[in-house]
Amino acid sequence: MTTLPRHKPVSDASLRAFAGYHMKRAFNVIKADLIETLKPFDLRMVTYSTLVLIVDNPGLRQAQMADALMIERPNFVAIIDELETAGLITRQRAPEDRRAYALMATLSGQAQCKWATEAVNAHEHRVFGVLSDAERRLLLSALGKIEINAAQ
Amino acid sequence: MTTLPRHKPVSDASLRAFAGYHMKRAFNVIKADLIETLKPFDLRMVTYSTLVLIVDNPGLRQAQMADALMIERPNFVAIIDELETAGLITRQRAPEDRRAYALMATLSGQAQCKWATEAVNAHEHRVFGVLSDAERRLLLSALGKIEINAAQ
DNA sequence: TATTGTTATACTCTATAACTATA
């Protein structure tokens, strides 16, 4: 008896004309799956990315890491605190510049990074496994072009 | 004289192995451009998407719109307030269910939607114009597959 | 005077519980 039926389908045809809308929707599902993937390791997307960068680039300063991750320096403090409290990284005063900290992964941090990366690889396989190798290559190529184009 | 040179390049090679990392970086540049595109219209991404949906689906209820946009009902209230205050839409009590509001775009809202959509089309051309038609089609197809796959 | 890490702060986005008015 409702003239406004409750489950009338909503048309998003106009939005679907935009590639950006599809990017957002696809990225939303990827993000949701990644968050679940990292939860057992007590890592968030940003703490996982940071941990990987510290493992791969031992000894760098906070400001350098923050720049690479495009995170504002003040916001990076809590992220580093979180990883340090979890025993995954250490802050070491840089001997030649006592204002700066050099960031290093602990042995535990290296192990955690390796295990989490295995889980993230499984996540990537789950999410992008629907694509053929050719599709996946073309997706990466297209994404790269979009990013480079914007930097001009 | 720094043994930790300030601009030592940071390797993100490990992260670049992940398609999701490229998705995030590409989406970041798209988002930044779209935010600038919508600023002259006093619209945010979410208010623009909502306006388009209301123009295309006049008379639907808030809850239906919120579901379609995957926004929690409480958070949708401020979005609708914003569009209503700007004179772009109206809330009309649904006569057959006086708890509900039917959402309608005003004439001004329809015009604003049309102009903003022209700007968003230009934005899409700027951002995705680096891709060939074939690349763009394959990107959309791949994104669709990722989204559908996740819904299973 | 400038820079590193930090604190404080504010604004957005997102998620949940609970209220009101209607059904």
Add this chain to the structure above:
DNA sequence: TATAGTTATAGAGTATAACAATA
């Protein structure tokens, strides 16, 4: 009792100004 819209609130995420220690 259940639902539509709302309020309040809390947690992330993000951005800027300003401070102490050091250069």
